Amino acid sequence: xQQGEEDPQALSIQEGENAxxxxxxxxxxxxxxxxxxxxxxxxxxxxxxxxxxxxxxxGRLRVTLDTSKKSSSLLITASRAADTASYFCATDGGGSYIxxxxxxxxxxxxx
Amino acid sequence: xxxxxxxxxxxxxxxxxYVELRxxxxxxxxxxxxxxxxxxxxxxxxxxxxxxxxxxxxxLPNDRFFAVRxxxxxxxxxxxxxxxxxxxxxxxxSSLISGNExxxxxxxxxxxT
Numbered sequence: 001x002q003q004g005e006e007d008p009q010a011l012s013i014q015e016g017e018n019a020x021x022x023x024x025x026x027x028x029x030x031x032x033x034x035x036x037x038x039x040x041x042x043x044x045x046x047x048x049x050x051x052x053x054x055x056x057x058x059g060r061l062r063v064t065l066d067t068s069k070k071s072s073s074l075l076i077t078a079s080r081a082a083d084t085a086s087y088f089c090a091t092d093g094g095g096s097y098i099x100x101x102x103x104x105x106x107x108x109x110x111x
Numbered sequence: 112x113x114x115x116x117x118x119x120x121x122x123x124x125x126x127x128x129y130v131e132l133r134x135x136x137x138x139x140x141x142x143x144x145x146x147x148x149x150x151x152x153x154x155x156x157x158x159x160x161x162x163x164x165x166x167x168x169x170x171l172p173n174d175r176f177f178a179v180r181x182x183x184x185x186x187x188x189x190x191x192x193x194x195x196x197x198x199x200x201x202x203x204x205s206s207l208i209s210g211n212e213x214x215x216x217x218x219x220x221x222x223x224t
Binding site for chain 2: 042
């Protein structure tokens with residue numbers, strides 16, 4: 001079963017625009033992570049946010065976490081064509097540190 | 112240092128055959144995870160090792176699947192009597208300790224004909 005679910009399933013934007021992806025989950029978590037995947041192979045870790053944190057930044061990435069709503073968002077500012085990829089959230093919790101992934105958001109950034 | 116490596120990168124096998132997939136984690140990483148991913152889906156958890164022991168194998172779909180990590184480093188995922196439904200990309204990840212960010216290998220694409 002998949003804990004986190006990303007929304008939207010697909011997102012198409014122009015270069016320079018911001019991209020926002022959301023993740024909702026069902027049970028309490030320890031950590032929430034965002035990953036990027038190009039061409040269906042290995043995933044690249046982007047940001048880990050812990051349950052007691054509300055916001056984290058890394059370069060053009062901003063992640064927020066709202067534990068009361070059981071949701072997180074990933075914002076990519078000033079998008080580039082190279083940001084085209086699938087983005088996944090992964091949550092762990094309930095006594096387990098095994099991240100469970102959603103189905104991902106497919107982002108296409110048009111040059 | 113080197114990242115997580117997986118071999119082979121592609122494996123084509125006939126239905127009913129036995130396959131082994133290998134994962135070399137980042138040196139010093141105690142936690143190792145196996146996932147499989149089908150087209151259009153997120154990675155699906157299979158098994159997690161902390162050191163040499165399988166701390167959680169609840170994701171293994173049936174007893175045809177088995178994994179080992181005898182020295183707490185390299186891990187091998189073994190699939191007996193392969194079925195066409197086993198076709199997927201098998202991903203390995205390691206982390207310094209459980210609960211930290213995971214570093215993924217490039218995956219092994221398994222095709223069962």
